[in-house]
Amino acid sequence: GQQLNQSPQSMFIQEGEDVSMNCTSSSIFNTWLWYKQDPGEGPVLLIALYKAGELTSNGRLTAQFGITRKDSFLNISASIPSDVGIYFCAGRANYGGSQGNLIFGKGTKLSVKP
Amino acid sequence: ETGVTQTPRHLVMGMTNKKSLKCEQHLGHNAMYWYKQSAKKPLELMFVYSLEERVENNSVPSRFSPECPNSSHLFLHLHTLQPEDSALYLCASSRELNYEQYFGPGTRLTVT
Secondary structure: OOOEEEEOOEEEEOOOOOEEEEEEEOOOOOEEEEEEEOOOOOOEEEEEEOOOOOEEEEOOEEEEEOOOOOEEEEEEOOOOHHHOEEEEEEEEOOOOHHHHOOEEOOOEEEEEOO | OOOEEEEOOEEEEOOOOEEEEEEEEOOOOOEEEEEEEOOOOOOEEEEEEEOOEEEEEOOOOOOEEEEEEEOOEEEEEEEOOOHHHOEEEEEEEEOOOOOOEEEOOOEEEEEO
């Protein structure tokens, strides 16, 4: 079945640093979504991407739909403490049938550098 | 964010109990989903409903039984669960089937 590889699995951030994470797929996707999950809560949709090459921002967050349609990237600029949490990528290969189901990555956990 | 609500937020149940999880969406969406989230594993899709009809059942054991009485409500009935069923159960909704999904806060289930 389709799988998403999300990296890094975890990272430590210091306030003010920029953060990058990415997701790669073994097959072509036509939609990429990025979610953030805080402890004890459900994932919250951050950014949705629909076209190869698309670059979309949401405040300090910027995400890109890779040209190959097999990857996506999320960047956080000038990180702040409330950015900690788990970031998930999700992709969809098709709009119809089971191909239209979202496939989720395992998440990138952001923590504050001790 | 109160678009999708779930109750209870926490549930502890024995293996012989019967309980139900409830999800309600206030977004006017037509599709609803149940996911299971376990530690160190990707979100697992369990059930999908579109306009109150089940369109997906991802080989979920029969001890999990979904119910969608209308497009705003979704239930997950639980009976004779196993300890490995302990997880965070997330409900989501979307405007139409397979559009962007919006999640509830989840129910943390512990089976003893």
